[in-house]
Amino acid sequence: MNPLDLFNHWAFVIIMMVGLYAIISRNNLVKKVLGLGLFQTGIFLMYITLGFKHGAGAPILQQGVEATYANPLPHVLILTAIVVSLSTMAVALAIVIGIREEYGTVEADEVARLDSEAQEAGS
Amino acid sequence: MNFLGAWSHHLPVLLVLIPLIGGVLSPIVARGSRGWAWAFLTMVATATVALELLLRIRSSGPISYPLGGWNLPFGIELYVDLLSAIIALVVAGVGLVVTFYARTSVRFEIPDDRFGFFWSLWLLAITGLIGIVITGDAFNLYVMLEISSLTIYGLIAMGRMRDRRALTAAFNYLILGSIGAAFILIAIGLLYSETGTLNMADLHRRLSAIEANATIRSARAFLLAGLGLKMALFPLHLWMPAAYSRAPSAVAGLLAATATKVGIYMAMRFFYTVLATDEGILTAPNVLILSGCAGAAIVFGSATAARQRSLSLLLAFSSVAQIGYIVLGMAIGHSDPTGYAMTGSILHIISHALMKGGLFLCAGIFIWRLGTNDFDQLAGIGRRMPWTSAAVVAGGLGLIGVPGTAGFISKLYLLRGLFESGHPLLAVLVLTGSVLAAIYTWRFVEIAYLKPPVENGLDHSEAPLGMLIPTWILIGASLVIGFYPGPIIEIASEAASTLLGGSG
Numbered sequence A: 001m002n003p004l005d006l007f008n009h010w011a012f013v014i015i016m017m018v019g020l021y022a023i024i025s026r027n028n029l030v031k032k033v034l035g036l037g038l039f040q041t042g043i044f045l046m047y048i049t050l051g052f053k054h055g056a057g058a059p060i061l062q063q064g065v066e067a068t069y070a071n072p073l074p075h076v077l078i079l080t081a082i083v084v085s086l087s088t089m090a091v092a093l094a095i096v097i098g099i100r101e102e103y104g105t106v107e108a109d110e111v112a113r114l115d116s117e118a119q120e121a122g123s
Numbered sequence B: 001m002n003f004l005g006a007w008s009h010h011l012p013v014l015l016v017l018i019p020l021i022g023g024v025l026s027p028i029v030a031r032g033s034r035g036w037a038w039a040f041l042t043m044v045a046t047a048t049v050a051l052e053l054l055l056r057i058r059s060s061g062p063i064s065y066p067l068g069g070w071n072l073p074f075g076i077e078l079y080v081d082l083l084s085a086i087i088a089l090v091v092a093g094v095g096l097v098v099t100f101y102a103r104t105s106v107r108f109e110i111p112d113d114r115f116g117f118f119w120s121l122w123l124l125a126i127t128g129l130i131g132i133v134i135t136g137d138a139f140n141l142y143v144m145l146e147i148s149s150l151t152i153y154g155l156i157a158m159g160r161m162r163d164r165r166a167l168t169a170a171f172n173y174l175i176l177g178s179i180g181a182a183f184i185l186i187a188i189g190l191l192y193s194e195t196g197t198l199n200m201a202d203l204h205r206r207l208s209a210i211e212a213n214a215t216i217r218s219a220r221a222f223l224l225a226g227l228g229l230k231m232a233l234f235p236l237h238l239w240m241p242a243a244y245s246r247a248p249s250a251v252a253g254l255l256a257a258t259a260t261k262v263g264i265y266m267a268m269r270f271f272y273t274v275l276a277t278d279e280g281i282l283t284a285p286n287v288l289i290l291s292g293c294a295g296a297a298i299v300f301g302s303a304t305a306a307r308q309r310s311l312s313l314l315l316a317f318s319s320v321a322q323i324g325y326i327v328l329g330m331a332i333g334h335s336d337p338t339g340y341a342m343t344g345s346i347l348h349i350i351s352h353a354l355m356k357g358g359l360f361l362c363a364g365i366f367i368w369r370l371g372t373n374d375f376d377q378l379a380g381i382g383r384r385m386p387w388t389s390a391a392v393v394a395g396g397l398g399l400i401g402v403p404g405t406a407g408f409i410s411k412l413y414l415l416r417g418l419f420e421s422g423h424p425l426l427a428v429l430v431l432t433g434s435v436l437a438a439i440y441t442w443r444f445v446e447i448a449y450l451k452p453p454v455e456n457g458l459d460h461s462e463a464p465l466g467m468l469i470p471t472w473i474l475i476g477a478s479l480v481i482g483f484y485p486g487p488i489i490e491i492a493s494e495a496a497s498t499l500l501g502g503s504g
Helices: A003-025 A029-050 A072-103 A108-122 B005-029 B034-060 B082-109 B112-134 B138-161 B165-195 B200-209 B214-230 B240-246 B249-274 B284-305 B311-335 B340-370 B386-400 B406-420 B424-450 B465-483 B486-501
Strands: B063-066 B077-080
Touching: A003 A029, A003 B165, A029 A072, A029 A108, A029 B165, A072 A108, A072 B138, A072 B165, A108 B165, B005 B034, B005 B063, B005 B077, B005 B112, B034 B063, B034 B082, B034 B112, B077 B082, B077 B112, B077 B200, B082 B112, B082 B138, B082 B249, B082 B340, B082 B465, B082 B486, B112 B138, B112 B249, B138 B165, B138 B240, B138 B249, B165 B200, B165 B214, B165 B240, B200 B249, B214 B249, B214 B284, B240 B249, B240 B311, B249 B311, B249 B340, B249 B486, B284 B311, B284 B424, B311 B340, B311 B386, B311 B406, B311 B424, B311 B486, B340 B386, B340 B406, B340 B465, B340 B486, B386 B406, B386 B424, B386 B465, B406 B424, B406 B465, B406 B486
Parallel strands: none
Antiparallel strands: B063 B077
C-alpha cells in the first residue's frame, strides 16, 4: 500500500499532536486555547476523511441517474462537533478573560506565582 | 402511579426535556430569587419522572424510545435499562436535594445578577448527565457529554467570587476534559468507520460479528484514556481536587455525587455492552490497566487525603480513592461468575454518591460559617456545630465502610467479588484503603472534638436548616441503606446481571 493513501490520516494525527504540544508547552493561556482548537480541528479532518470516496459527488439522489456519492453522515456529525468545539473555545476564552480580570495576567506561571504568594501570606 | 396518562410512554424523553427546557428558560422567566423556585420545581419534576421510569423498568423491562419516530438503527434511540435508570435516579435525586441546599449557599457565593445564569447552567449540567445515561446512540452520548462538561466548567468558574483560583481550576479542567472528550469522539469515529453504525445495540451486534482488528483496538485505547480522564481515574485525576475544592459548595456537592459516576457509567456501557464480544468483555491489557490504576487510586488517593490541610481537599482526594473501588469492581466484574464484584461496583456508585454528596455539603456549611474549611480553623467545631460535625463523622464512617453504613454494604460485595474471582491481593488493597480512610476520618474527629476551640471572633453557631436538612437527607439515606440494604442490593444485582448477561 502506498503510504500516501493514508495522507489524511497522517495529517490528522500530526495536526492533533501539534495542538497537544502547544497545550503542554505554551505558558500563555490564550495560546493553550489555540492549541486546543488545533487539536480538535485534527479530529474534524479525521471524520471528514471517513466519508470520503474517490470520484464521489454530493449525496443528491436523482431519478434515473446512477452515481457514487460521499457518505454524508460523518460530515453531519462533525458539523455538531465543530459547534461543540466553538462553544468550548468561547467558554475557555471567557474563563481566560476572568483570569485576566482577577490576576492581571494570562501567563500560567505568573498566575501560579500569585497563587502561591497569596497562600503564603494567608498562612 | 400513572399520573401522566397518555404521556407515559414518552417518559425517557421527558427526563431530558424537562431539565433542558427548564434550563434554557431559567434566565428569561426567573430572575433573581425566583430562579431557585424555578430550578427546584424543574428538579422535582425530573426526579419524579426518573423514579417512575425506574419503577416501570423494574416491572416491565428496558424501554427503547426512537426519537422523532425514526426507524432504528438510523434514528437516535433512547435506551433505558435498569442500570441507566438507577444512575439517572441518582443524578436526579441527588440533584434535587442539592438544589434545595443551593438556595442558601448560592446567595453568598454567586453575585445576585448571575442567579439566572447559574440556575440555567445548573439545570443544563443535569440535562447532560441524564442524557448520557439514557441515550442509546454513541454520538448522542458525545453531544450530551459536552453539554454537561461545558456547563460544569462554567459552574466551577462561578466559584471565583469566593476563591479566584476557581478560574484556574475551571481552566485546567476545561483543557483536560476537552482532550478526554476528544479521545472519546475519536473512538466513536473509529468504531463508526469499522461498522457503519452509531446505535449502541447495533454497534454491539456488528462488532461481535467481526474479529478485533487494529481499528477496534485503537478505539478501545482511546476510550480507555478519554473515559479515564472523565471519571478522574488515577493518574488522570489531576483536574479533580482543585475543581472540587474551589467550585461553589453546591456545585462541588453535585459534581462529587454525580459527574464522575456518569463517567463510570459510560465505561460500563462501552466496555460491557458496546464492545463486549464473544472472546471477552474486557481484553487482558484493559483489565490490567483498569485494575492497576484502580488499585493505585485507592492507595494513593487515601494516603494523600490523610495529608490534606482542608476538608474540601481531603474529600476530593478521598473521591479519587472511592472511584478506584468502583472501577476495580467494574474491571474484574466479568471474571467473577457470581456477579458480586459488579454488584458491589454499582452499589458503591449509589452509596458514594450519597455519602460524598453529603460530605461536600458539610464542607460547604463550614465555608458558609467560617469562610474556609481549613483544619486549623475547624478546631473544636464539634461542640459548636454539632449537627454538621456529626454529619461529617457519619459520612466518614461510610467511607471507611463501618457496618451500618451504605459504604459497608458496597465494600462487602466488592470484597466477596474479589475473593470469588481469585484476586486476594486486590482485596488487601481495598482493606488498606479502608484503614487509610479511618486515618483521615479520625483526623477530622481529633480536630473537631478533641482540640480546644479557636477564638477568631467569627460566628460559630449551627448552620441554618436550609443547609442542614439536605445534608442530613443525603447522609441519612446512606445510613438507611446501611441498615436496610435489601431492596437496593436486589436492584443493583439485577442491574449487574443484565450488564454481565450481555456477554453470555
